[in-house]
Amino acid sequence: MDQADIPALLSRLASDEDAARKMAVFKLQSSINDPSFADVFISSGGLIILRRLIMSTGGNTLAYSLQSLSRLLEVDMGWDIFEGPTAGDLVERVVELIVTNPLVNILRGAMSILVALVSHSQSTSGGRTPVSFGFRALKPAVAVYPQFFDLVIQQLNSADHALCANALMLINALIRDAVSSEPNLDSSKTAGTGEEWPKFIRRLQDLGLIKAVYNLMQSSALQDLAHPLLEFQSLTKVLLQKWRQVQVDVERPEHRRALKGLHLASAPNRDHVNGVGKVEELQESGKKGSRRHNPEKWRRLGFETESPAAEFNNTGFLGLMDLADYVRKNEDGFQKLLLEQSTKPLHERCPIARSSLAVTLILYEHFDCDKSEMEDLRGYQLSDGKHQDKLFRPLLLQWSRLHTAGLNAFFKLWKSTGAEQEDFDKVAELVRILVDQVVGQAGRSKDVLEVEDDLVEYDLGRLRELQMELLELSFDDQWGQHLYKAREGLNQEALTFIKEQRVRCLLQGSWFSKPATRKDDQGNSGSNRRAANGTLWRYAKLSHNRRYLHWADFAFRTGPEPNLDALSEKVDLREVSSVASNVSAPSGDAGGETSNSTKITIFGYLNPDEANKAKDVNEIKEEPLLTLHPLNHSLASEWLDGLLMLLGQAPITAETNKLIKLVQDYGMKIRLLNVRMEATYMGPPEGAGVVPSREGLDDDYWYEI
Incomplete structure (x- = not known):
């Protein structure tokens, strides 16, 4: 206009x-x-x-x-x-x-x-x-x-x-x-x-x-x-x-009422007398006379001292609100928990108040509450539709319920890990990981009831795995190249360890089945289920010097294992050119029976001199030296990879590689968990480095070996 x-x-x-x-x-x-x-x-x-x-x-x-x-x-x-x-x-x-x-x-x-x-x-x-x-x-x-x-x-x-x-x-x-x-x-x-x-x-x-x-x-x-x-x-x-x-101040009526509410909700024993018979008195405003007062009035609730206001320095009034809210909504559970903890030695008790303050800080840091308030809006404007959804955190509005669920998870972890007072920070770190995993991974539309259940019911074993993964990532950021070297060394150690384990299986010896030779003559059904020479079993065992594989066939599995003298045949491992197998992953348990078609075939050169003279590898003809039919998948894995590793080749079965990784991972976890200064360097033992006095000694001395 x-x-x-x-x-x-x-x-x-x-x-x-x-x-x-x-x-x-x-x-x-x-x-x-x-x-x-x-x-x-x-x-x-x-x-x-x-x-x-x-x-x-x-x-x-x-x-x-x-x-x-x-x-x-x-x-x-x-x-x-x-x-x-x-x-x-x-x-x-x-x-x-x-x-x-x-x-x-x-x-x-x-x-x-x-x-x-x-x-x-x-x-x-x-x-x-x-x-x-x-x-x-x-x-x-x-x-x-x-x-x-x-x-x-x-x-x-x-x-x-x-x-x-x-x-x-x-x-x-x-x-x-x-x-x-x-x-x-x-x-x-x-x-x-x-x-x-x-x-x-x-x-x-x-x-x-x-x-x-x-x-x-x-x-x-x-x-x-x-x-x-x-x-x-x-x-x-x-x-x-x-x-x-807002700092907690007992002079402020609202703060004083909140603290008093915590004390009253704990069902204090007003007739408590301390160990030496001294009765402490507490004058309460508006009341005549005095009342007996538990000398551990606040410590029994999980505070570290009898001056609780100072312990809210890190959380301020927010920490007091969260603790008071938890106690008010779970008064029966709070009293039951206090009673349960009071029966335990002091060093094993879970400090309830301190745990609540820890959960408050964990949530505060998880939601980036100190973050600039306009960063979310700026992030929304700059992000595309797929990532915009993640900027909305409706669970932030369920603060009180998350605090209660997180605190219950803290109590559960304390109990399931058998934690003591000195382990407090370790349990708090587990809860931090738990919150990041459950609350952090929750989608925008996930119901808060599900989140509460997940926090309390999360598997401790999986939580430990997450902790180790995060620890590795943390070390990877700061000590990447050193970590790679450590992993490489651990991989070689694990490979050597498993190779020795597999070779020991061969040294111990094992029974193998010997499938019957198939006959074209259908009328000979009774005898075609037995081997041509009347034997059904084969026993193989590695020699002590690890150079020969001894074996023999038997009609029956004998009670005591056959010794090397009873094994009339042998394969010189220096003549072995390759080991082939149709071993595959088992359909059931690793120890389950395999079919009769599972076999390990050891190939070699029947005439080594001709093999050495051959100009082309393709001219060399391999012949099967020995065939083994393992009774189960574990045995197949042990023998196949044992033979390959004896020949200087890498293992190929999933079971062996899984064991190598398991040993490597445990070695890494032990190293990562053992990184504290006091564990790395305990200092010299008492008296170390002191030169002994020669006073009172003569030249007559000797070494005792």
């Missing part, structure tokens, strides 16, 4: 006819976000007319009017409408519309205006009356309509995504204003609201805010709500930061 048309537009906006006003304000909303147009509109007195329309009209005329003001504020103009003695009436009107009007297009515009009003920085207009922004501007109107917050949060369930986004942006603006206005982090008073920001946040949470946003973050509406959802996620981290920065 041309600026020259503004006088006529204003005339129609001020008309008594609703149809004329509606058409005029419809055109206004599409032009007013042009700064040059907006400037002429404002200087021509347009704000007064626009305000009147918002205060007095309804239906589409009102919706277009609200949208016009919202777009004007978007270009940072028109703030004068909130000046003067009637500014409060305008804000109250907008709040009233949110509380009482059911029309979506009106609700969207009203919420957009409040988002701008709350988000706008505190300012003064040219020395005139200060203009209030932030929650302070809404406070008088909210006092008139106390259901305001409830109804805003209800709109998060709206099917209209634009309205839902506007409602979430308004909540974000209110939270940001509440937590960013106060200059002193250790004080919970906000300059903007005049209220304590934790109480304000809890008020919103009690109205179902967390559940509503959690559902949105897991819904299919994610793309339409991406920016306000990511902002809410970032604000959640800001809140966690601020709760952590």
